[in-house]
Amino acid sequence: MKLGIGIGWRPEIADAVEALPGIDWVEAVAENLCDDHLPASLVRLRERGVTVVPHGVSLGLGGADRPDPARLAGLAARAALLGTPLVTEHIAFVRAGGARTGSPVLEAGHLLPVPRTWAALDVLCENVRVAQDSLPVPLALENIAALISWPDEELTEGQFLAELVDRTGVRLLIDVANLHTNHVNRGEDPARALDELPVEAIAYVHVAGGVERDGVWHDTHAHPVTAPVLGVLAELRSRIAPPGVLLERDDDFPPADELAGELDAIRATLDADRGGVRPVRKETPRPTPPAATSQSDGDGETEAATSQTDGNGETEAATSQTDGNGETEAATDAVRDRVAVAQTSLLSALVAGTPAPEGFDHRRLGVQSRALAAKRADVVAKVAPELPEILGRRAYRDAFLAYARSRPMSAGYRRDALDFAEQLLIAGRPADDAARRRLTHWWQDRAAPLPPRRTARLIRAARSVLVGR
Known part of the structure; x- marks a missing residue:
């Protein structure tokens, strides 16, 4: 499947994308599309023969729970509506908690890395199979950028991806900007990752910009593509001619001519003579899973085996086998x-x-925590632009970051905006009467016919204190 050169379609740059020369395909965030109709811009692009690929961000295939059937059905519906040749998602977890832990569900609002352990791989592989069975077209999965590393990992990124492909047959979406990010933040060699992963499984490639602050690379998708990222693209190109390459930009959108210039730089990198293409990755030793009697879960504990050997040296996930008494399923659930x-x-x-948790770099956790809160504030400001308008931009940001420190997100950004406004009203804020009235009216229009009464405010305030302990 040949895709060619593409760009991430976003509503803010829809007109520019339509006007850019040499665009073969676009990618749209699946969760930003409706199940039953498309934005006019995407309709026009499709009529011109431009392929549209839906790119999911909320399945959380690397999470402990099996994929949500409703989310899978929504992604499948968008794939059918677009007539796309494939859909894509991420190797990440985006929420945690719930019934398995007896705790409230927490939403990250971001893609977080899964531990590269055999146990996490077994869970991921089963989740991928569930997703593949639910989708009408092939699935490709993207490597993510990370600020933090899990302790006691058992596989490199390349090994982890290779095992995932071997077990499930899933395609790969390789983000070269994320490989560069992990090089800066976690000391991982992009060339080694490319040598270890099955480049022949690549469906397409992402290229994006970022920025380095205090020795940490932030994969912002809001800055120009840098020379080091193009260097990783050149490394990949020396191994295989990727079927498609896409420029991602999600914020601080530049003029159309700057986007065209970045696309030209990508084309030049792909067209440069690299001394020939190596058709397959270097032969590297395949990692050996733990003995079938035990399995490490990344916490230093062992668990009943989730992989078995078939006698030919090949490893099969235990989720595809059972002894007839349900013991394999029980082991997987454990x-x-x-x-x-x-x-x-x-x-x-x-x-x-x-x-x-023990073993994590506390400084890096602090960096990641602040980055999550800042992203959360930015997204809430986008879905509810009235909030910074009513409060003032600086006051909004300060108030939201203070709110976010003790109020984890649990139901999406729109609900987060309402909860934030409600907490301000419960506290009698903002102090300015006119601004507080505007905020009350805004909250009334979206949450309930009446603002919270005094009794309700006191009950919720008391509950919030208890929850925060």
């Missing part, structure tokens, strides 16, 4: 429970201020 506890502990430390 592994899922352990992964759930580990992911919930990490996410709670990032968004709820609980103690950091």
